[in-house]
Amino acid sequence: xxxxxxxxxxxxxxxxxxxxxxxxxxxxxxxxxxxxxxxxxxxxxxxxxxxxxxxxxxxxxxxxxxxxxxxxxxxxxxxxxxxxxxxxxxxxxxxxxxxxxxxxxxxxxxxxxxxxxxxxxxxxxxxxxxxxxxxxxxxxxxxxxxxxxxxxxxxxxxxxxxxxxxxxxxxxxxxxxxxxxxxxxxxxxxxxxxxxxxxxxxxxxxxxxxxxxxxxxxxxxxxxxxxxxxxxxxxxxxxxxxxxxxxxxxxxxxxxxxxxxxxxxxxxxxxxxxxxxxxxxxxxxxxxxxxxxxxxxxxxxxxxxxxxxxxxxxxxxxxxxxxxxxxxxxxxxxxxxxxxxxxxxxxxxxxxxxxxxxxxxxxxxxxxxxxxxxxxxxxxxxxxxxxxxxxxxxxxxxxxxxxxxxxxxxxxxxxxxxxxxxxxxxxxxxxxxxxxx
Amino acid sequence: xxxxxxxxxxxxxxxxxxxxxxxxxxxxxxxxxxxxxxxxxxxxxxxxxxxxxxxxxxxxxxxxxxxxxxxxxxxxxxxxxxxxxxxxxxxxxxxxxxxxxxxxxxxxxxxxxxxxxxxxxxxxxxxxxxxxxxxxxxxxxxxxxxxxxxxxxxxxxxxxxxxxxxxxxxxxxxxxxxxxxxxxxxxxxxxxxxxxxxxxxxxxxxxxxxxxxxxxxxxxxxxxxxxxxxxxxxxxxxxxxxxxxxxxxxxxxxxxxxxxxxxxxxxxxxxxxxxxxxxxxxxxxxxxxxxxxxxxxxxxxxxxxxxxxxxxxxxxxxxxxxxxxxxxxxxxxxxxxxxxxxxxxxxxxxxxxxxxxxx
Numbered sequence: 075x076x077x078x079x080x081x082x083x084x085x086x087x088x089x090x091x092x093x094x095x096x097x098x099x100x101x102x103x104x105x106x107x108x109x110x111x112x113x114x115x116x117x118x119x120x121x122x123x124x125x126x127x128x129x130x131x132x133x134x135x136x137x138x139x140x141x142x143x144x145x146x147x148x149x150x151x152x153x154x155x156x157x158x159x160x161x162x163x164x165x166x167x168x169x170x171x172x173x174x175x176x177x178x179x180x181x182x183x184x185x186x187x188x189x190x191x192x193x194x195x196x197x198x199x200x201x202x203x204x205x206x207x208x209x210x211x212x213x214x215x216x217x218x219x220x221x222x223x224x225x226x227x228x229x230x231x232x233x234x235x236x237x238x239x240x241x242x243x244x245x246x247x248x249x250x251x252x253x254x255x256x257x258x259x260x261x262x263x264x265x266x267x268x269x270x271x272x273x274x275x276x277x278x279x280x281x282x283x284x285x286x287x288x289x290x291x292x293x294x295x296x297x298x299x300x301x302x303x304x305x306x307x308x309x310x311x312x313x314x315x316x317x318x319x320x321x322x323x324x325x326x327x328x329x330x331x332x333x334x335x336x337x338x339x340x341x342x343x344x345x346x347x348x349x350x351x352x353x354x355x356x357x358x359x360x361x362x363x364x365x366x367x368x369x370x371x372x373x374x375x376x377x378x379x380x381x382x383x384x385x386x387x388x389x390x391x392x393x394x395x396x397x398x399x400x401x402x403x404x405x406x407x408x409x410x411x412x413x414x415x416x417x418x419x420x421x422x423x424x425x426x427x428x429x430x431x432x433x434x435x436x437x438x439x440x441x442x443x444x445x446x447x448x449x450x451x452x453x454x455x456x457x458x459x460x461x462x463x464x465x466x467x468x469x470x471x472x473x474x475x476x477x478x479x480x481x482x483x484x485x486x487x488x489x490x491x492x493x494x495x496x497x498x499x500x501x502x503x504x505x506x507x508x509x510x511x
Numbered sequence: 512x513x514x515x516x517x518x519x520x521x522x523x524x525x526x527x528x529x530x531x532x533x534x535x536x537x538x539x540x541x542x543x544x545x546x547x548x549x550x551x552x553x554x555x556x557x558x559x560x561x562x563x564x565x566x567x568x569x570x571x572x573x574x575x576x577x578x579x580x581x582x583x584x585x586x587x588x589x590x591x592x593x594x595x596x597x598x599x600x601x602x603x604x605x606x607x608x609x610x611x612x613x614x615x616x617x618x619x620x621x622x623x624x625x626x627x628x629x630x631x632x633x634x635x636x637x638x639x640x641x642x643x644x645x646x647x648x649x650x651x652x653x654x655x656x657x658x659x660x661x662x663x664x665x666x667x668x669x670x671x672x673x674x675x676x677x678x679x680x681x682x683x684x685x686x687x688x689x690x691x692x693x694x695x696x697x698x699x700x701x702x703x704x705x706x707x708x709x710x711x712x713x714x715x716x717x718x719x720x721x722x723x724x725x726x727x728x729x730x731x732x733x734x735x736x737x738x739x740x741x742x743x744x745x746x747x748x749x750x751x752x753x754x755x756x757x758x759x760x761x762x763x764x765x766x767x768x769x770x771x772x773x774x775x776x777x778x779x780x781x782x783x784x785x786x787x788x789x790x791x792x793x794x795x796x797x798x799x800x801x802x803x804x805x806x807x808x809x810x811x812x813x814x815x816x817x818x819x820x821x822x823x824x825x826x827x828x829x830x831x832x833x834x835x836x837x838x839x840x841x842x843x844x845x846x847x848x849x850x851x852x853x854x855x856x857x858x859x860x861x862x863x864x865x866x867x868x869x870x
Contacts, residue, residue, distance in 0.1 A: 098607075112606055126591055126601045133612040 084120030084504035085220045091137045093117040094128070095505060100142035100483075102473050103149065103457065106450045113147060115479035117220065120504030124475040142483060145499065148453050149471050150190025150480030151434050152460040154280070154385060155230060155328070155360055157195050158392025159184055164194045164211065166404070167203050173210050178222065183395065185223035186509045187433045188498045190480035191470050192224055193279060195389075198233025198244040205263040212266075212277030220506035227464055228279020231262060232328060235283035235290060236308035240333045243421055243428045244308065245408065251288035255296050269300055278302055279464065282328040284309035285319035294322040303463065306344055306357070308333045313346035320347050320354045326463055327359035329389055330376055332367050348379045356380050358463040360387040361455075363440045364417055364432040370444035377445060385463060386437045386455045391419055391429040403428070435498055443493045449486070452496075479505035512740065513747040514727060514766035516755055520715045523751045524558030527646070527713050530747075531563065532572045534644055534709075537787055540576035544789060545614065547578045547636075549645030549699075549707055550604075551656070552596045555715050556648050557603060564607040578614040578639050580632075582647065582656035583698035586620040586670065594684045595620070618668070618697040629668040629697060636703070643789055645707035649714055652676065653722035653735035657698035660734045664742075666700030701739050708786045710743050714750040723750060724757035745782055 087093030095115050101108035114125040114136060128134045158164050160183045162176045177194075184192065194211040196204060211229035218225040234248045235258075241249060252258055258281075259267060266277040280303040285291045294304045306319055307328025312335075316324075327344060335343040342349065348356055363373055363386055377384045388394070393401055393414050400422060403412045411422030417436070419428040434456055442452045461471025469477055483500035501509040517523040531548070540546040550556075566572050584596045591598060597617055605615060616635055622628035636642060647655050652674070658666060659674045673681075678692045685691040704710060714723050725735040727748070732738050740746040755763050 124591070125606060126598065129601060129605060129612045130590065130597060130615075130617075135609070135612060 083118050085117045085506050087118055092134055094134060094136040095138045096136035097140050097142055097147055100145055100147040102147045103450055103453050108450060113473060115505035117505035120479055122473060122475055122477050122479050146484040146486060148482045148484060149457040149473055150482055151188045151456045152471055153189045153192035153434050154460050155195050155387040155389045156192050157429055160395040161392055163392035165196045165199050165203055167206055177210050182223035185501050188435050188482045188501055189224050190503055191227045193228060193230040194226055195230040195232050198236060198248050200248055201261050208266040208277045213275050220504040229277050230280040231278055232282040237284040237287060237310045239310055240308045242333045243426055252290055252293060253288045255293055276300060280305055282307040286311045286315045291319050291322050294324055298323040311344055313342045316344040316347050317352050320357055325357050327357055329362050330359040331372060356383055358383040358385055360385050362387060362389050362430060363437040364430040366418055366427055374445045384455050385460045386441060388432050388434050388437055389429050390431055394431040439495050449494055515749040516767055517751055520558060520751050523749050525562055527559045527749050528562035532566055538789060542576055545576045545578045547639045547643045549580050549642045551582050551646055551648045552599045553648045555713050560603045567608045574608045574610045580636055581617040583696050584618040584620040585693035586695040587693050620697055625670045632668045642707035644709045645704050647712040649722055649737050651718050651722060653725055653737045655704055655737045657696045658701050658736040662701060662736050664701045664733055664739045667703050668699045671696050671698050701736050705743050709745045710740060712748045714754045717753040717756050719754050720756040723754050728762055
């Protein structure tokens, strides 16, 4: 893991200062409740520090005491499926220097939406795009500085080992099947799947693939051995096939209900693995709460089926953050148009949903609004739950001592229906404020 | 001894907190002249800490130049254990105010040499110039700090084995498992508390009423260590009505009337000005050259005044002054007749003289 390594200073405090900030008079997210506690962060190490030990051992007083006036202090949001943002599509073939520059720009802007860690997602593409883009998308943990903004926790490759009948808007022509691990290496590039010398983690952190195609299910144990999450998605899998994949080590379902067979009473399909039937551990699952992909009640059912596995994702396209209109979209070889109207994205000349252009905090507010979930439940779906899915408990998505000091300050507004709505006031990365409203 | 009685725990705590704040502000502490505050843990002072924190947050008091010494700490539990007194102080007080960590002193129950830790603690108190105000609470058996019944009233900071009653009482903080409760503690001694220039004790609730009765209405007794407060020149006990249940009605009324009269007269706790403002900074030592013919027998100097600097017997509070008697001779008032006149007494002159004196 990058985070267990000694890391470079995240920022240099000014002379005569220790870089420690104390948040007080705030409600902080702890498990399923918001508690009134102080939080101490160190901008030099970028971590949340044990305040009592700092006081008694290091005889430290914070440089700054920030009174949040009762507002909510949450871990930074974690996004598991983001195809691009602010006009840049991660699935693009570009000169390495230009690509790296674009990524830095996206990272900085993405942080202003409250997302401090994310998985840049590449849709089904020809091999060359994976090989050129993935080296830029790997986890940047230890090299990341506060002012860099959002950090990648590893790339998510959604395809191309998908079922052509559940392709969504993925280009059917590039879809393929894997018979051996060499097929995966051939597609993504062997280096991108390898935890080189145990030092730098693999660029790819998650693979979405259909388990019923080729030998995919048999390849899952090798992926998990390499620390890569295998996620079931874009699949025609039956309940039995999905269960087999979970038994082999699948721990995630990509955008549950979308691009898979619906729940049928004679065969519950992929959704069925959320029942505790085969005494298998239940996987985590992504949910797109944008008002287009899923009916609010469907979201509620999924949440109640397995609250601890519930992860909100946006599946947003690079058009998020841009004005309405028709945008050209290069999908592999063919170019088509995507019509953006508010948060809606439709493939031009069809009624197919082409991803979303919603931000993660809008998904959180939708979820709060539709289901009456508590604020901690909604925030866990974008903080501690995805962190657990990625094996980053205690590092990301929580406010425990020793965790990264990625924070979001929320105001809580109550809307006309008496439901809470969260507004991002401030974003902190590694103990340094990088955005305020 | 002053006994301040308030209707309930809240107003009693508020009285103590305001008293401390008033003392600190009047003291006007500076980095070179800090206010030294002794602090307790336990349930009784919780309300006091809460109000002190509120007042700090309201900007009414600063603890920047306050040095603190805590009374006690368990032996053998990790410092950051949730039930350690380090954690208690952090949670209820230090994390909320601007006390400088360099000014905070709590006994280290994990010190490699506990005896040395205790000796050093006493030295630290001395180096800080002694404690200006020791705030305390008591146990049901009248113990102050961990000086349980039978503790020497001359005791100093030391390792103490806890009484079984105290272990039982504390087991509620350790999952009701007596085995998990530490059996030893480090604590300041009775004498350490008595050497503070002022001692304020808060006693709340009916459970403490017997202890209060023993300490107020009965004599000094090592079985109720708080009763040693009777030997202190400036002690104050603040309690709620519940804690007075065992006191005689007469006692309660007496102390209430004293407080009322004193308040009507416009003064509260009477403290010598040197205690109100702390000891003067040490004078710059002068080099003294002994005369050659110094006396061969040195006059013995009394030690007590230096050792008991906190309890100066020679100093009295300044009250409002009534004119002092200045003895003079009657002759100065009547005047002395001229020698010549006295030698030639004449009745007329004498008559005149008497008239002018105005007999």
